[in-house]
Amino acid sequence: MSDDAAWETDDHLRGVIDEYMGAFEPDPAETVGLRERILDIVREDLARGPSTRLSTPRGNPFTIATAAVRTIVRDAVDAVDGIRGRSVSLTPAGEPEGTAAEVEVTVAMRAGIAFAPTAEVIRESVAAALTEQLGIPATTIDITVEDVYEAEETEDG
């Protein structure tokens, strides 16, 4: 601590350090290229990601990017008021396999939300999304609340 104190009292040196810090402060507009380079690489990676094998009700198999399946489920979870989707896992189920799915999701929940009725809303939302967008029913939808967050000013209005 005394080291800190002695250091801070040197105003001239402090001024030079502040000047240095100001000189090496990136302009947000100048980092756009860097951001795009990073995200381009990430998008390419994602395109080579794993896929999930599902099946139409008639038993015709098809594959879909696992990330896309997760997005369908995650969006359905996010659509429920006071719920933020976190982890999503979807396992092909049914007979023949892939004609249905077992879903597990973890979520963060806004403080003050009544969980039991909300869990049913989440299940309905996820089941409806899977039926509408993939044409397959969910056999089970497990929901784990792993965190509670405080409401933000903007959210309540």
Next chain:
Amino acid sequence: MGAERAPNGSGRTRFALASSPVAYDVNMARGDDRFDIVTLVVRAREGDIAAFEALVDEYERKLLRFAWRTLGDRQDAEDIVQDTLVQAWRSLSALNEPAAFGTWIYRMASNRCTDVLRRRAARPSDASDPDDMGHHPDGAVSVERSVEARTALDHFTEVLQTLSSEQRVTWVLHQMEGLSYAEVATTLGISEGSVRGRIHRARTAIAEGMQGWV
């Protein structure tokens, strides 16, 4: 209506609240973030590109500023930020504690900065002799400036280059990025005593190097 959709009535629900994360890592300063850091990391880990974009937006400039101040070279700093964030994306599943994302990427960036500084020091042309500093090829000081026109800032930039790689990274994290000794220690994976020692030596070297200038 629940009865119409037979499959969705089943499934378990449970609470499994995680322990509180470290304050330093959950500092999401910007107001437009819809999600907390743990949610973003967990989603990004499972291929949610929007969540990863939010993480990039949160950390890219901070990391760039840190690397730039440490290395004094913008291009080297950009390379380190790109490399760090792409590596973070690819190895997110190795991050056991999502709340520690901030510490984790600062550590990756710090290690890369240290490597760059070591490589520079290993090059014969990069003498650390103070008499030779004006000719440092990677410094932020523009070479066309004459010795007479040099400012205290130019001189300070050169003095920084005389610090060891470890001292420099440690000192920038604390003095410029505002991390406490404990946070620097966690970030670099060293003891708090080592952090104190490095910062003390860095300050001594800077004070000596700046004699006559400030």
